[in-house]
Amino acid sequence: MISSSLVPCGQFKTSYGADTTIFLTPASRNFCILGLLVAVAAPLVLSNYLIALLIQIGYFGIAALGLNILVGSTGQISLGHAAFFGFGAFASAWLNNKFGVPVLLAIPLAGVMTTLLGLLFGIPAGRLKGLYLAIATFASQFILEDFFSRATWFTGGSGGAQAAPISLFGYEVGGDKGFFYVVLAFLVVMYLLGVNLLRTRDGRAFVAVRDHYLSAEVMGINLTKYRILSFGISSFYAGVGGALYGHYLGYVSAEGFTILLSIQFLGMIIIGGMGSVMGTLMGTAFMVLLPEATEAAVSAIKHVTGDIPALTNALAYIKEASIGLAIVLFLMFEPDGLVHRWRLIKSYWKLYPFSY
Amino acid sequence: MESSLLFQLIVNGLIVGTLYGVVAMCFVLIYKSTQVVNFAQGEFLLIGAWTCWWLVTSMALPFWVAFPLTFVFMMVFGIAIQMLVLRPMIGEPVISVIMVTIGLSIFFQAVVKSIFGVWAQPFPEIFPVKSVNVLGLQVQPAYLMSLVVSVVIMVAFAWFFKYSRMGLAMRATAFNQQVAQSLGISVKNVFAMAWAISAMVSALAGVVVGMVNGVSSALSFFGIKVFPAVIVGGLDSIIGAVIGGLIIGLLENLAEYVDGQYLHLGNLYTVAPFYVLVVILMIKPYGLFGTKTIERV
Numbered sequence: 292m293i294s295s296s297l298v299p300c301g302q303f304k305t306s307y308g309a310d311t312t313i314f315l316t317p318a319s320r321n322f323c324i325l326g327l328l329v330a331v332a333a334p335l336v337l338s339n340y341l342i343a344l345l346i347q348i349g350y351f352g353i354a355a356l357g358l359n360i361l362v363g364s365t366g367q368i369s370l371g372h373a374a375f376f377g378f379g380a381f382a383s384a385w386l387n388n389k390f391g392v393p394v395l396l397a398i399p400l401a402g403v404m405t406t407l408l409g410l411l412f413g414i415p416a417g418r419l420k421g422l423y424l425a426i427a428t429f430a431s432q433f434i435l436e437d438f439f440s441r442a443t444w445f446t447g448g449s450g451g452a453q454a455a456p457i458s459l460f461g462y463e464v465g466g467d468k469g470f471f472y473v474v475l476a477f478l479v480v481m482y483l484l485g486v487n488l489l490r491t492r493d494g495r496a497f498v499a500v501r502d503h504y505l506s507a508e509v510m511g512i513n514l515t516k517y518r519i520l521s522f523g524i525s526s527f528y529a530g531v532g533g534a535l536y537g538h539y540l541g542y543v544s545a546e547g548f549t550i551l552l553s554i555q556f557l558g559m560i561i562i563g564g565m566g567s568v569m570g571t572l573m574g575t576a577f578m579v580l581l582p583e584a585t586e587a588a589v590s591a592i593k594h595v596t597g598d599i600p601a602l603t604n605a606l607a608y609i610k611e612a613s614i615g616l617a618i619v620l621f622l623m624f625e626p627d628g629l630v631h632r633w634r635l636i637k638s639y640w641k642l643y644p645f646s647y
Numbered sequence: 648m649e650s651s652l653l654f655q656l657i658v659n660g661l662i663v664g665t666l667y668g669v670v671a672m673c674f675v676l677i678y679k680s681t682q683v684v685n686f687a688q689g690e691f692l693l694i695g696a697w698t699c700w701w702l703v704t705s706m707a708l709p710f711w712v713a714f715p716l717t718f719v720f721m722m723v724f725g726i727a728i729q730m731l732v733l734r735p736m737i738g739e740p741v742i743s744v745i746m747v748t749i750g751l752s753i754f755f756q757a758v759v760k761s762i763f764g765v766w767a768q769p770f771p772e773i774f775p776v777k778s779v780n781v782l783g784l785q786v787q788p789a790y791l792m793s794l795v796v797s798v799v800i801m802v803a804f805a806w807f808f809k810y811s812r813m814g815l816a817m818r819a820t821a822f823n824q825q826v827a828q829s830l831g832i833s834v835k836n837v838f839a840m841a842w843a844i845s846a847m848v849s850a851l852a853g854v855v856v857g858m859v860n861g862v863s864s865a866l867s868f869f870g871i872k873v874f875p876a877v878i879v880g881g882l883d884s885i886i887g888a889v890i891g892g893l894i895i896g897l898l899e900n901l902a903e904y905v906d907g908q909y910l911h912l913g914n915l916y917t918v919a920p921f922y923v924l925v926v927i928l929m930i931k932p933y934g935l936f937g938t939k940t941i942e943r944v
Binding site: 329362368370414415418422423424425427429430431433434439440441480523551554557558561565604605608609611612614615616617618619623626 | 684732735736738739741742743744747749750752753754755756757758760761856859871875878882912914917918921922924925928929932
């Protein structure tokens with residue numbers, strides 16, 4: 292609603308095609324390209340630490356987009372996204388170690404494997420909705436976690452699995468800066484796929500299922516098919532994100548994929564804005580930077596008051612608590628997420644001096 | 648030998664099952680009267696147990712003073728949560744309400760960990776620790792007491808909802824909010840009351856478990872085990888919650904028996920309830936006693 296009021300006057304749409312373009316105005320397209328160029332230039336200026344944070348935003352952002360397609364666009368709650376993310380990481384390492392599949396090929400293949408798993412675990416979605424589905428996916432998180440610790444042939448058991456670094460044309464992509472470009476490329480491709488998916492017949496079907504499933508069915512949308520398909524697509528994104536994560540760290544262990552990470556993924560899309568592609572990225576950035584900001588705040592407090600050992604010991608828990616608090620506060624005070632705030636800022640500046 | 652082990656495990660299952668049943672009952676109480684799926688139920692146990700522990704050890708209060716104080720604190724806590732966080736969420740989509748309780752659960756867990764640490768702390772001895780012999784079985788007195796307490800709570804719940812004015816008001820609200828309101832029931836009070844009772848009874852369960860196993864963050868796992876129990880019993884049935892709790896408690900211990908004797912998979916008992924949960928959701932999503940909403944999904 293608000294975004295349509297942001298279109299400058301003189302922008303007429305004379306065809307349906309023009310009305311569903313990705314960028315409503317040339318200016319927004321140009322800004323997007325500019326942003327991409329800035330991202331490409333970023334490793335030349337930024338320190339390794341900041342690049343590492345950007346890489347985190349990258350792979351979490353890919354997985355979070357999958358969850359947003361499932362939760363935001365199709366309206367199905369999943370509390371097991373971290374398990375799929377982890378499955379992708381293990382699958383990619385397994386393909387590479389066991390069969391010698393080159394890493395760059397193993398990452399999408401891991402996505403495909405995770406899709407199959409997601410289709411399997413999505414079957415309950417054909418019969419359940421709302422909170423029953425939430426509880427079913429909650430159970431699948433625990434079942435998959437158990438599988439990770441059990442399937443030694445696949446995950447390396449409690450010891451974890453080694454994941455080889457990415458090599459391209461025989462050269463190993465070394466260091467954070469090299470990996471940054473790999474993640475960036477995957478991010479751009481996956482986000483373009485995501486944006487375009489939502490413009491297709493299938494994407495509109497997802498939104499119809501979310502908005503009113505009965506009307507959607509009357510219009511000839513196969514509910515079971517689209518509900519399960521949505522799980523599959525979201526798992527593909529989770530798998531690719533997880534595979535990137537695994538090859539970035541070089542080591543995959545089951546401890547990283549707990550229910551807490553699933554909740555963090557949900558937090559990303561809630562804070563960013565449900566059903567919004569750009570919001571997903573904003574929410575991911577928020578969620579990745581929140582612990583850093585908390586740490587900075589704590590060290591600022593220590594700077595003023597002197598060292599408090601209790602505060603230093605509790606730092607890990609303060610970070611965890613800030614995640615929970617951020618989710619609760621956003622749901623209470625800004626349920627439409629950061630993207631809504633961003634739109635308000637844009638519409639304010641559009642009419643800046645005369646806002647009436 | 649094996650049959651006596653089996654018997655022991657069945658008794659254990661019944662005892663743990665009644666505790667699950669009590670926590671599940673609290674969960675159902677909130678769901679039934681306020682339509683909120685409370686993912687923070689386990690944290691009620693956690694906070695209650697730690698509060699009581701703190702009062703007994705650091706403040707050196709006798710147990711019979713600390714226990715009522717814990718109750719009062721949990722009542723205030725439950726009402727505060729309902730008023731400050733859940734009341735603004737009325738009318739929001741299901742996912743928002745679920746996520747708020749999940750957010751609360753993470754927040755409280757982290758806060759509790761930062762205050763009390765992650766290690767299990769033993770409760771000071773209140774009941775004799777030495778096992779007593781019941782029908783040839785070694786049973787800890789605290790467990791026996793927990794069995795008694797659980798049964799007392801269940802009877803109290805039954806009386807409360809059948810005869811007391813507040814209980815009848817809560818049932819009326821659960822049945823139909825608008826009609827209840829037009830009959831002069833304060834729906835707001837009923838909502839706050841539901842959270843208060845749920846928090847208090849959960850804290851009681853937390854204290855009981857804490858006495859046996861020590862107080863630690865592992866208590867919040869009860870809040871997760873509650874889901875299989877309530878789904879088996881039916882999400883909006885209090886009797887179903889009790890029976891579901893018993894079934895899950897027995898199932899866990901039987902899984903441990905089968906695992907230990909025949910399968911040797913290890914850790915089967917932690918994950919078995921979740922397989923049951925998924926199966927029940929697929930074939931009988933409204934559980935054994937839940938209201939059947941006829942709807943094509």
